[in-house]
Amino acid sequence: MAEVLLSGIQKRFGAVPVIHGLDLHIHDGEFVALVGPSGCGKSTLLRMIAGLEAVSHGRIRIGARDVTDLDPKDRDIAMVFQNYALYPHMTVAANMGFSLEHRGRPKAEIAERVRWAADILGLAQLLDRHPRQLSGGQRQRVAMGRAIVRDPQVFLFDEPLSNLDAKLRIVMRGEIKGLHQRLKTTTVYVTHDQVEAMTMADRIVVLNAGRVEQVGSPLELFDRPANQFVAGFIGSPAMNFVPGRCTPRGFEAADALLPMPADAFAAHAGRDAVCGIRPEHFEFCDPGQGVAAQVQVVEPLGSETQLGLRLGAAQVVALFHERLAIAPGDVLHLRPKTGAVHLFDPATGMRIDAA
Known part of the structure; x- marks a missing residue:
């Protein structure tokens, strides 16, 4: 195990800059997820740590x-x-032990390490099979086994679950997290799926266009996003954004008034802002205590109900952890839960803190 320290990392492809002077300290034994939209530079950064891409600076x-x-x-x-990169002509055991064999390790040591990794990953009964005889999840476990037999200082995962179906991704998330908790090896994990990052990582690095937007624990990023980009990227369904103005009566958005605690943003009265509310942070209220919202779409999710709403001139999503007998066209009265409103500067996108 070891820490990973990136100092002033830049990457250019020709004259095009991709990573812009990035600094990052990954602690010994930590699980860090790199997240961001396609093209933000997360896989390029991982490949530079691996040595598969040269560092420009x-x-x-x-x-x-x-x-x-x-x-x-x-x-x-x-x-x-993500594509497993297994040798199709080799058995599971041969695939897992190939790197040790390539380094000239004794056969007895290779066999012992392969058995150890196979027991951890539930592959002991599959060692004589070939990749074509395995399911997608089993192939991914073989790829993980090939990595852990080497007992490296750092594990690097490049979107390893993107080729699996939704149910299997959930299973494999748990297996990878359990593997890290058992081995305590420093892990850097690239994903475009923020749910993967939230459920697995000790800390998340949110990247955008080759720059770090915020680094923090999953709950830090969820509860106190540094800017509108992070707020919209972390959380599922995504945060709602409603432009408007702070007033002593609440947040005024076109023809709707969102009630807020009187002293929460008193110092910002008269200031233009973007109000951020997560879908799960709406609650029902009496007509005089909230804002009217017309139901556009109802999505029953079993134990939850997701609603698409017209709130004044804005379209928002609300998520309630219960079954609701609601139909399109119904009018509901809602308000944000206390302490659950985020404000962002409309020009810079940066968070505006309460006074």
């Missing part, structure tokens, strides 16, 4: 060593790809 340290100019094989890392 800056330094990378793994443990006590500067690995910026080292080949991938000399960095003591193991990488798991």
